[in-house]
Amino acid sequence: CSALDFIQSQRKVSAPDPHTYKRQEAIWELFTSECVYFLDQLMVLKEVFLATLMDLQTRNCLTDVDVWRLFANLKELCLVSFGFLNNLLRVIKDTLAISEEVCMSIFGQVFKESICHCLQTYCLNYTSALLYLDSLKPREDFGSYVKWCERNEQCRRLQLRDLLVAPLQRLTRYPLLLRNIAKRLQTEEEVAGLQSVADQVDTAICDLEGKVKWLDNYQKVKQLRDALVWLPVWERDKRAFIPENLKHLLKAVTLENLISHRSLLHEGRLVLTEVLRVFLDSYIFSHIVMPQNQELDQLLKEGCTFTVVDQPVSLDRLQLKNIDQLNASTSGLPHSFIIMHQNRYQQCIGAFILQAPSETAKRAWMSKIEDAVTAVLKQDCQQLRHKSTSLWLESSQI
Known part of the structure; x- marks a missing residue:
């Protein structure tokens, strides 16, 4: 009943x-x-x-x-x-x-x-x-x-x-x-x-x-x-000449140190002008110049690999520059922004122009990156740092 x-x-x-x-x-x-x-x-x-x-x-x-x-x-x-x-x-x-x-x-x-x-x-x-x-x-x-x-x-x-x-x-x-x-x-x-x-x-x-x-x-x-392939330094930088009999002295890069304790904050499609890259840092792990999420999942299932061709950008060495619509129209790069990589002397040692599929997507990317930078800087301020240590000279946040 x-x-x-x-x-x-x-x-x-x-x-x-x-x-x-x-x-x-x-x-x-x-x-x-x-x-x-x-x-x-x-x-x-x-x-x-x-x-x-x-x-x-x-x-x-x-x-x-x-x-x-x-x-x-x-x-x-x-x-x-x-x-x-x-x-x-x-x-x-x-x-x-x-x-x-x-x-x-x-x-x-x-x-x-x-x-x-x-x-x-x-x-x-x-x-x-x-x-x-x-x-x-x-x-x-x-x-x-x-x-x-x-x-x-x-x-x-x-x-x-x-x-x-x-x-x-x-x-x-x-x-x-x-x-x-x-x-x-x-x-x-x-x-x-x-x-x-x-x-x-x-x-x-x-x-x-x-x-x-x-x-x-x-x-x-x-x-x-x-899916990441990390090339040895002599293949990433042709200026770094290492004799064959000395290459064994250089330790192989381990990705475990690079991605441990990392969180995926945002993912999507970004186009980096001229070069295919993978951008990796302690709070953002994003695929750039890659297909949409469903396509990426399929590629990963098929065993596709992606080669890292440049160093990751440390969050406390990163600055964002927005490309407004006026400059974007004259340069032919709509929905774009610039990531500047600075060394510890505040000199720009790298600049990457990234193009999103829409203005909304661009704002989302910039917001997530700015939040990640703020979080890392706040974390660094809360930690006791000694000037005599190597941490003071170069950030380990990548």
Whole structure:
């Protein structure tokens, strides 16, 4: 029966007051939505997709497919959701006679000890799972497996990608459902208690967003690092003549030092006049004279590499000069700006004219670079620097 029919039937038996009826209705909404999430999403993922894949692997098919990378801790999610439903059902069965104290006991315990933790683990793997899924789809054997599973009537025409996102959507809905119940509790103490549970879920979501953002940034920077080719100094600068028998004395450049603790602030298309370059600094890791993001992702998947042909520009040695529309029209370089590279004597040792696809894109690039420069200068001011050290002579911020 529907939630409304069930509650109304119980209302006739116990004749609760309107306030209690609203509370029962809110709790029932949480219960029924959890049932839909468990039966129509989690269990379909587990029994249709995961079970089929594992069965195929026992028959020596798709043995190279990493189950964890696709489904993460799906089995644990199923157990946690099933346990939550059982505990809640014991309370609301027959009479829906649920007290605020029992509400707090169930909700406080299950969200603190299992639901948030399990969903965070799953969600942290979600982006990687989609990338892994996209990398497997071109394979005929894997494509056949996915299509066969998606034709199962339990999927209700949902695709694997639609089902994989369900735990993320469920996590974001929990605070709304909990606060809806809290509004209908009787005492201020119980209301505050359940609100704290909802706040705890919100905190878990915010913490997850930060971790996901960091993880996405790390993976993107790692992708770009693996695609960079750093030429030795004698190939970058033809004036640097090094005899063959002495080249082994020069240490090979390691990109690990260059990109560690870096964040991707902005990316897009920029054209650098005359020369193809990669601009890299401690706060901006951008691809210049490269295709749009989708094209870049495809090139990276295909193993394309990009050669660094000049030194990175240190943020505390960088100045921006805007090229206004009047000068841009006379020079034939619309939507452009100049990056000036200065040495520690404030002499310009390099100038790079960059052209964006639009004026809006140019302003966005300049804003991001200015913010990065400000952040580095502020960080340097907060750090104790000694004039006797090499850090005083030359910045390590690149």
